[in-house]
Amino acid sequence: MKKKLLLTVLVVSLGVFSSSAQPNIFDNPKYGTDSASRMECANNLSTMSEFMKIKLYDFALPSWQKVLQECPESSKNIYIYGVRIYRDKLNKAKDPEVKARALDTLMLVYDMRIQYFGQEGLTLGRKGLDLFKYDRTKEKESYDILKRSLELAKVSTEPSVIVTLMQLSNALYHDEVIEGRELIDNYLLTSDYLGKRIKAGKTVDQAEKALRNVEAIFARSGAADCEILAEIFTPKFEQTPNDTEFLKKITTLLIDQDCEDSELFTKSSENLYKVEPSAQAAYNLSKLFFKKEDYEKACVYYKEAISGEEDLELKARYQYELGLIQYSKYDNYSGARTLARGAIENNPDWGEPYILIGNLYASSSSTCGENDFEKTTIFWAAVDKYAKARSVDESVRDQASELIRKYSQYFPNVEDAFFYGIADGEAYSVGCWINEKTTVRTRQKP
Incomplete structure (x- = not known):
């Protein structure tokens, strides 16, 4: 044949x-x-x-x-x-x-x-990708080829080449083959080229995905501390203090690296809000004032961020963080719960807001209830929220399980429940500001 x-x-x-x-x-x-x-x-x-x-x-x-x-x-x-x-x-x-x-x-x-x-730039990019794909022991050789490809192709560099270059940069940095400054330079160059590619309308979906990957790789790399970032970006900020795209980039990067208390973050955030009031700019300022322990201003900007944000996951994040402030700094339990419920509505598969509500309830056990028995019933409502968090979000499973173990030991015992005329499995309404329906559960005496 x-x-x-x-x-x-x-x-x-x-x-x-x-x-x-x-x-x-x-x-x-x-x-x-x-x-x-x-x-x-x-x-x-x-x-x-x-x-x-x-x-x-x-x-x-x-x-x-x-x-x-x-x-x-x-x-x-x-x-x-x-x-x-x-x-x-x-x-x-x-x-x-x-x-x-x-x-x-x-x-x-x-x-x-x-x-x-x-077509040296294009061809070297594909050569470097294949070398790394088929021989993972040749990280440095692949990296050198891909870096040369980036130098030659510039904005035309294929997104897959850029992402792999950053992956190799991160790996070689952690293996102490290249310095952190080289990884940072690669990040600045690749993110700039991808941004220009997106603006030019070239393979936008691929470029946007690549940019997210590049930013995630850099954020996890640990190559830049706050001092180094300030050293790198302050000169450019001074040259272009009202460049909107640069301000967005640097404020996001500083947040990811936990540098909100830096002078550069303060100036960049304030300038960004002046030139382009937005949810992101308001959020940056809320983080800034929180770091400065000016909680009143932090709350003002959190509310503006929530109001202006269209991305539901980000809106949920802002609501949750403001809820934490209302809880921890103002003892505003009801307001914190309202914010947590809003976060759940916008991101139902996120467990942290449920844990926040559970903590609010558990913290109310000393102030809610007319007697000791009613105070212990508060923990039923709290544990319900921890259980819900565990069921919707695998990432909080361990935390939620530990909280369930911790607070279940405060459930009423069988004798107390019998004295008040209730039994395991029955419906029960928790009063006070909580007003939640739950199920009776008792603990056995040791």
Whole structure:
């Protein structure tokens, strides 16, 4: 069957060549030194192409090898197809030596493409990606190739190249192969190029996703402390104190690095709010005044951030944080619960607001209830909220479980419940400001 297919492809490819070949091929030295070698090159190019169209890479290989050796300048497809052929070999290779030889050839294909067809920045990016993909031990070599690609391609650098470069930057920084300042420089450059790419409307979805990844990698890297960030960004702030995009970038970065008490954050946040009042700018100022222990102003800006924010997850975050302030600084339990409920409405799968409400209830046990028994029933309502937090958000499971264990020991005992005429499993309404319906649960005496 394969022999018949091979014969068919050969006949078709020769027919395609004879009917479509341009006369100037025979006068073009890129195809060979004389008419016979040029004819052979053209035939091999056609055969290679036909096999590649139907993904018969092993059948395409002999023709590909001939054109690579004898007429490497004749077509860029030699290198495009060569990458496909050797990626296929690498994906199938089991023997480490076979895989190493295939990877060496793949790297050579990229080098020859640059030699004969240029596009060095683009091609180096893809070369670096493949080197890292197929040999994870060559982190530094892959990093150097990708960095050179970024230097050459600049804004045109493919988003996948940028993200991988930042991943390698982070890994090499933690392995003490590169300095933190180099990682920071890479972050500044890549985020700038991605921002420009987004503004220009080039592959916007990919660029936006890449930018989020780059920012997350940098935020987790730990490469920059507040002092270094101030040293890097203060000169630019002084040069362009009203550059909206820069102000957004630097304030977000300083928040992620817990540098809200820095002078640079103060100035940047205030300027951002002046030039472009927004939810983000208001939030930055709320964080700023909270750090300064000016809770009244912090609350004012939190409310403005909540009012102006359209992203529901961010709005929930702001509501939750303001709720914490109302609870911890003003003992405003009812107001804090209202904010936590708003956060739940905007982000139902987030457990922290439920935990906040549970803490509000648990903290009310000393002030709610007309007797000791009623005070202990408060913990039913608190534990209900911790259980809900655990059920909706895996990230708070351990915290919620510990709170359930802690406060369940304060449930009424069986005798007290019997004395007040209630039993396990019955419905019960907790009064005071809480006004929650819950279920009776008792603890056994040890």
